[in-house]
Amino acid sequence: MAKVLRRERLVPNIHLLEVHAPEVARKCRPGQFVIVMSDERGERIPLTIADWDAKRGSVTSIFMLVGTSTQKLSLLKAGDDLPVYVGPLGRPSDIQNFGTVVCAGGCFGIAAIYPIARALKKAGNRVLTLIDVKASYLFYWEDKLKKVSDRLFVSARDSRYDSKEYIPYKLDSLLKEEKKVDRVVAIGCTYLMYRCAEATRPAGVKTMVSLNPIMVDGTGMCGACRVSADGKTKFACVDGPDFDGHTIDWPELFARRKSYFDDEVKSLCAFERERFS
Amino acid sequence: MTEKLEISAELKERLKAGYDKEWRKELRKSLPVKERMKIPRQKMPEREPEKRNRDFGEVNKGLDVEAAVLEARRCWDCANPGCVSGCPVSIDIPSFIKLIEKRDLVASIRKIKETNSLPAICGRVCPQETQCEIVCNLRKATGVPVAIGNLERFISDFERWEGQVFLPEIPPSTGSRVAVIGAGPAGLTVAGELAKKGHRVTIFEALHIAGGVLVYGIPEFRLPKAILKAEVDYLQKLGVELRMSFVVGKTATLEDLKKDGYDAFFIGTGAGLPNFMRIPGENLVGVYSANEYLTRVNLMRAYEFPFYDTPVVRGKRAAVIGGGNVAMDSVRTAKRLGAELAAIIYRRSRQEMPAREEEVKHAEEEGIEFHLLTTPLRYFGDDKGRVKAMECLRMELGEPDSSGRRKPVPIPGSEFITEVDLVVVAIGQSPNPLMAQTTPELRVGKWGNLEVDWKTMATGIPGVFAGGDIVRGGATVILAMGDGRLAAAEMDRYLKNGQR
Known part of the structure; x- marks a missing residue:
């Protein structure tokens, strides 16, 4: 309890x-x-x-x-x-002084990236934070992120912030602007992480993603959270959740996250019936 | 088959004390052996296959008092009983059976509980046919042993129905604190034994319900959760404290617990690492490890979805890979969740199947199909990444391998493809690596198991003991409990020698 x-x-x-x-x-x-x-x-x-x-x-x-x-x-x-x-x-994120690190976050990942950015900053990195929101009113924790970032760049589709382009595009241009980016960390929905990993793949900048497959026990007992990394099956709960985004079998992860799509709808209907009747 | 265990001097003495009692002598005389042998083995009443394979109610109904007394009469009360040499927890079997014959049921359950804190569980899931019953002298004479397991189940159920659970007298506190890691069969046994000796015991459990494999693995139709709960309640009445949702190695390390004042440790973290075959398509949606499939259904109650929130794939054509008890539990669960075809795919023949005879029989009665000498090669998915078919290969038996069983050899060109929408991989589990990863001083064997001194269950770290599947790999509930009992005795000695 x-x-x-x-x-x-x-x-x-x-x-x-x-x-x-x-x-x-x-x-x-x-x-x-x-x-x-x-x-x-x-x-x-x-x-x-x-x-x-x-x-x-x-x-x-x-x-x-x-x-x-x-x-x-x-x-x-x-x-x-x-x-x-x-x-x-899960294993803690790899925190070292890498040099310049880009932290990219969206939706719940805006918060999830925060302690990692804070630790990376403390370890001496130059931290560039990229935040993606569908609309400016969906942005939160701005103060907290500002404190731990050397630069904070926010992209919102309604363009009230720095830009309205989807953040992986910004990541792509940032890699060209910056002299050297040593590492990228991306957290958010699976699609955002996938797109960030694809954006950095051509330049070969190591991109860590925090995977969020379905889990049950979280201690390696059931294998619900298996993901393929470099062709090998890993358990995200004990081997991750952080993985090198360039090694992940993304289509498999997308499919596995949708395992119970119909059941989720059914469950939600049952819950609402119970709650409102 | 089980190894015959050595009968300790302590057990010999207990047996003799019971055997020599006046009432036992009279009871032996009251009915000659010849008459006893005329009594047939009392059949375990079961629910009808066609009804039980649609719900999760218990399959076996248990003996009634008259049947139990009659069954108890079949026992000769031998001077040199074979049965006791097959019991890993050293129950004085003749005494508890004769107390049933005498209809002193309260004394009978107390007799069992002297050495076994969890009889309602053992009476249901122990493989008695390869343990106590295989060495029963009546079996040697007639081929049909006394139904020791059914009697154990009967007497523990009797106590629960009576509602008056007997609590042994607990000696004054020794002041020692014991941390038991993992609330499975091994850990629960250690906790019960050490609490009875006056030590303060805390069990740390990663999941939210105590029981380990008894709660996440073994289905309701074989071991109702209410029975497990009653056994855990009993331990709590003995003074055992339970800390749920606490992962030792993550929430706190063994070293942290030492600093918190624990004097001795028992690691019983089980075989919580599912094995896969590493064949193409194993990560498709609808392919489960048996651990996940059973955990969803048993621990999380997916069979009551959407009343309970956790879903599980309900296949129409279900294939379960493997031939052990876990495979039987999985395939019978799939049938109960509406599979029109629920099949076992096993690479050897029926003879080599490690599952208990009773489980195989129950499965057959419930309409489970057995595809023996067959192994999967790959799984095929649809455009949504869900499993839709599997390719299998037929095998034949060749020469015996290192396990003494005849090795399955592929038959070339025998590949075939069949449609499936649910696959459960039940080919065994390995020890869970979490403890070893976070406690580097622990010695780890080549299968990831913790290494112990088998005479004491002690690990290399002073005061740290281990037992059950974390040292054995995937074994049985009763062997885990046997380890627990041995470890508890050694831990008690360790604590009393003041090595703290």
Whole structure:
């Protein structure tokens, strides 16, 4: 059991969940995740850790409303109990002084990239942060990201920010502008990570992506989260979640993420019937 | 077949004390052996195959009192009982059976619980036919052993129905703290044994329900969750503390726990790493490891989807690869979830199949198809990446291999393709690597298993013991419990010698 300290909507469809989990807060490092179950009948789903406070014993994740599980999480209030909140799971991100690093994030990844950017900055890197949002009102955590970035570049389709082009295009032009980019880290929806990896492939700049396949236990026991990297099957929960984006079998990952598309719709309908009847 | 275990001096003494009791002598005299041999083995009542293969209710219904007493009468109460040499947890089998015959059911369950904290589980999932029953003297004489497993199940069910679970007297606290890592059969056994000795035990479990493979692996129709819960409740009544959703190695390392004041450790983290065949198409949607398939259905209750949120692919044509108990559990689960065709694909013949005879029999009755001497070569997917067909190859048996079983040899040109929309790979599990990765001092064998001194279950680190599938690879529940019992005795000695 873990207590919810705070749950709030940051922007439409994206929520923040802060949970009292002192052991997780004591151990976690950038790039790791927790497995959460909203209620006794819920599903176990992974959420990337976006921030933590060891003193307060709290851990923060950001999630986007998609299916039943995230719907249920979005209805939590401070003081509610979560039956499952386990972590920190997965291997931490590789943090070193690489030189110049581009951090690209979109949707929940805007928050998920934050602790990695912070750690990379602290390790002495020049951090260039690229943020992608569908519309300017969907941007959040601007202050936090500014503090840890040497440059913050935001792309929104309504062009209220720096540009309106999809961020992988910007990544492509950035690689040409900059004298040297030593590494790229991309977190967000699978498509964004895929496109970022493709953008850097010609120049051969190492691009780490934080994969988000479906998981169950999160400790390597079930193999639900298998992904192919360099032709070998890996478990994202224990071998990842970070992988070199140039080695990933993306079509397979897209298909596996959609494994239960019809069931997700069915589940959501059942949940709404139950909730509103 | 099982190895015959050595009977310890302690067990010999216990057996003799029971054997020499006056009432036992009288009971032996009350019915001559010849008469006892006339009683047929009492059949385990089962639910009808056509009904049970559509739901998750338990298949076996259990003996009633009269049948149990009759079955107990079949036991000769031998002076030199064979059965006890087949039991990894050293139950005084003749005593508990004779107490059933005497209709002193309360004393009977207490007798079992002297050395086994989880009898309702053992009575259901132990392979008695290769353990206690294979060395039963009645079997040697007639070929039909006393139904020891069914009696164990009966007596533990009786206690639960009565609602008065007996709690042994717990000695005053020793002040020692023990951390048990993993709430599976090995860990639960260690916890129960050490709590009974007065140590303070905490179990750390990664999942949210205790039981390990008993909860995520073995289906409801074979081991109802309510029974497991009752056994875990019993441990809690003995004073065992449970810390759920705690991954040792991640949430805290063994070293952290040492600093938190734990004096001794037991690692029972199980065979939580599924094996795959590494053939093309294994990552298609609809191809599962048995661990994932069973976890979704058992732990997460996907069979009650969408009431429970976790879904699982419900195939019409299901193929389960493998011939062990996990394969049987998987294929029977697929049938219950609506598969019109649910088939076992196994590369050897029926004779080499490692599954329990009872499971194979139940599967056959429920309409499971067996494709023996067959192995998959590849899976084919549709445009959405979902499995739609598999290519298989027929085999024939050749010379015996290193395991003593005849080796399957491919028959050239026998490839064929068949449509499937659900595949479960149940070809075994390897030890879970998480503990070893985060505790570098642990010695790891070539299969990823932890290495221990088999006489004490001690690892190379003082005060750290291990047992069950993490040292054995994929074995059985009862062997894990046997390891747990041995480790607990050694841990008790370690703690009492003041090595802390």
